[in-house]
Amino acid sequence: MAHLLGGENLSIAFATRVVLDSVTVGLEEGDRIGIVGRNGDGKSTLMRLLAGRQSADSGRVTKRGGVHVGYLDQSDVLDGENTVGYAIVGESADHVWASNSKIREIMGALVGEVDWDANIHSLSGGQKRRVALAKLLIGDDDVIMLDEPTNHLDVEGVAWLAKHLKGRWRANEGAFVVVTHDRWFLDEVCNRTWEVHDGVIDPFDGGYAAYVLARVERDRMNSVIESKRVQLVKKELAWLRRGAPARTAKPKFRIEAANELIADVPEPRDTVALSKMATARQGKDVLDLENVSLSYGDNEIFKNITLRLAPGERLGLVGVNGAGKTTLLRLLNGEVEPTSGRLKRGKTVQTAVLTQEVTELDDVMNLRVLEVIEREKRSFDVGGKEMSAGALVEQLGFTxxxxWTLVKDLSGGERRRLQLLRLLVGEPNVLMLDEPTNDLDTDTLAAVEDVLDGWPGTLVVVSHDRYLLERVTDHQMAMLGDGKLRGLPGGVDQYLELRAEALSSAKPAGSSADDAPSGPSEAEKRDARKQLNRVERQLSKLAAAEAKVQLTMSTNVGEYDALAELQTKLAELATEKESLELQWLQASEVLA
Structure with missing residues (x-):
């Protein structure tokens, strides 16, 4: 494999803390690398150094001549005064980019629902992120560097991005580096993993599952892991081996010793025992939504839905943006009154909700972490074991x-951890988590999951993180934007199949003639899809015809009569192409 770029003896420090200490790494063609590590250990810094966006204190970054590097930053780097269209394609004419099937696919997947003429500053954070990602992906870079690309993407968007990256180059061409806490994504797209920790970089073959196996083996051989971390990683390793054997079959390193480590590890959670504990704490009735409908003006969010939560039930919710996932949690928590139907609440039920914001910590900003927890309670029960507040705080990554750090001085990820801890020490018996993976690194996520394994209450999780949903919930339900809830016996894969069917079908699932939306009719949309397919086939034929004419012209240099005829033919093809591109744009507007 040919070398693309690399860093030699890179060192960088912030204040008195050394982030990277004389590290050397390289990217070869075909590398698909995921970077993992704790928040603040230097993952993004390493990527910025390799991309040339930041300078090291010492060492150097080199790249092969002619190599182009694309970079997706976590921060907002788009000019707010530009329109969406200009931000992505610049001054390129519509017929130029619209004739490129790769660009059309990227546009449709990432910004199909964004107003093309809107100014960037008017967009939401998620929309800005999608625009920046689209701008990067339509380029022809040899190396792509992505810093948290799955932020603001739903399950469907993450699956599309994984598919795009897997098919973007041939196996031995191009390279990308990605920093993400989405462990399913790491497993799906990466063939190597770099762990950044304590100023060094440890490379591993394979994606996240392979990395977990290799890390346990490394720590066993070196005998340097603390007992608490060993138990935590062993537990996750046991789950990986049972739940995703196909993922762990690929690594080339020896895993027999790792398998011996988990031979006597119990299931991540004893579902029967937890259910009995939950019943004892909650009684038989928890939360029931019975024939509930909810509308805001003309916007009907839910249509006669029924949901019954049992003691100890662990439910995962997935759905399209705007389908009402957060609103459903608010209904269950009694914050929103249904338009019709009712919420039935068990007498002993105590709910707690982890929101997407961290405003719940505003009243404790001047307290220290341990003081916040001990103010609630000094000890509590986790999985049948008594645990002090300090021990739990340490288990979730607070050394x-x-x-003894003030809350106001914590990072975003640390505040997120404290937010969850504060909820848990209040000992609710119904816990609802709204996108709990925001700002958390993979090690912290594993620690959170370990705490949830021994928690006996009813759990409802809204998340786009497939790994988390499969890890901590026992079944999932889908919200497809039609006001209904659907069970997913096949899990997230079934949800993606339902979404694909809904998008390809002339009539979305669950709709009827009475609730058809305004705008183009379904028949018009069906005709537009046919038009798009027809035009794209004709554009492909035209491109081949143009290439043939141009090749003939190159072999007839000096034969002016022949060249004149060929030039006329080329002009005719260009006219026909412009007409087809206009038809493509018109059909696209019907489906927008």
Whole structure:
């Protein structure tokens, strides 16, 4: 494999803390690399150094001549005064980019629902992120560097991005580096993993599952892992081996010793025992939504839905943006009154909701982490074991020194952890988590999951993180934007199939003639799809015809009569192409 770029003896420090200490790494053609590590350990810094966006204190970054590097930053780098269209394609004419099937696919997947003429500053954070991602992906870079690309993408968007990256180049061409906490995504797209920790980089073959196996083997051989971390990683490893054997069959390193480690590890959670504990704490009735409908003006969010939560039930919710996932949690929590139907609440039910914001910590900003937890309670039960507040705080990644940090001085990920901890020490018996993976690194996510494994209450999780949903919930339900709830016996894969069917069908699932939306009719949309397919086939034929004419012209240099005829033919093809591109744009507007 040919070398693309690399860093030699890179060192960088912030204040008195060394982030990277004389590290050397390289990217070869065909590399698909995921970077993992704790928040603040230097993942994004390493990527910025390799992309040439930041300079190291010492060492150097080199790249092969002619190599182009594309970079997706976590921060908002788009000019807010530009329109969406200009931000993505610049001054390129519509018929130029519209004739490129790759660009059309990227546009449709990422910004199909965004107003093309809107100014960037008027967009939501998620829409800005999608525009920036689309701008990067339509390019022809040899190396792509993506810093948290799955942020603001739903399950469907993450699946599309994974598919795009897997098919973007041939196996031995191009390269990308990705920093993400989405462990399913890492497993799906990466063939190598770099772990950044303590100023060094440890490389591993394979995606996240392979990395977990290799890390346990490394730590066993070196005998340097603390007992608490061993138990945590062993537990996750056991789940990976049972739940995703196909993922762990690919690594080339020896895993027999790792398998011995987990031979006596119990299931991540004892569902029967937890259910009995939950019943004892909650009684038989928890939360029931019975024939509930909810509307805001003319916008009907839910249509006669029924949902019954049992003691100890662990439910995952997936759905399209705007389908009402957060609103459903608010209904269950009694914050929103249904338009019709009713919420039945068990007498002993105590709910707690982890929101997407962290405003719940505003009243404790001047307290220290441990003080916040001990103010609630000094000890509580986790999985039948008594645990002090300090021990739980440490289990979720707050070292003894960090426990005495003021809340206002914590990072976003640390505040997210504290937000969850504060909810848990209140000992609710119904816990609802709204996108809990925001700002958390993979190690912290594993620690959170370990705490949830021994938690006996009823759990409802809204998340686009497939790994988390499969790990901590026992079944999932879908919200497809039609006001209904659907069970997913086949999990997230079944949800993606339902979404694909809904998008390809002339009539979306669950709709009827009475509730058809305004705008183009279904018949018009069906005709537009046929038109798009027809035009795209003709554009492909025209491109081949143009290439043939141009090749003939190159072999008839000096034969002016022949060249004149060929030039006329080329002009005719260009006219026909412009007409087809106009038809394509008109059909696209019907489906927008």
């Amino acid at each position: 003894k020194d960090k426990q």
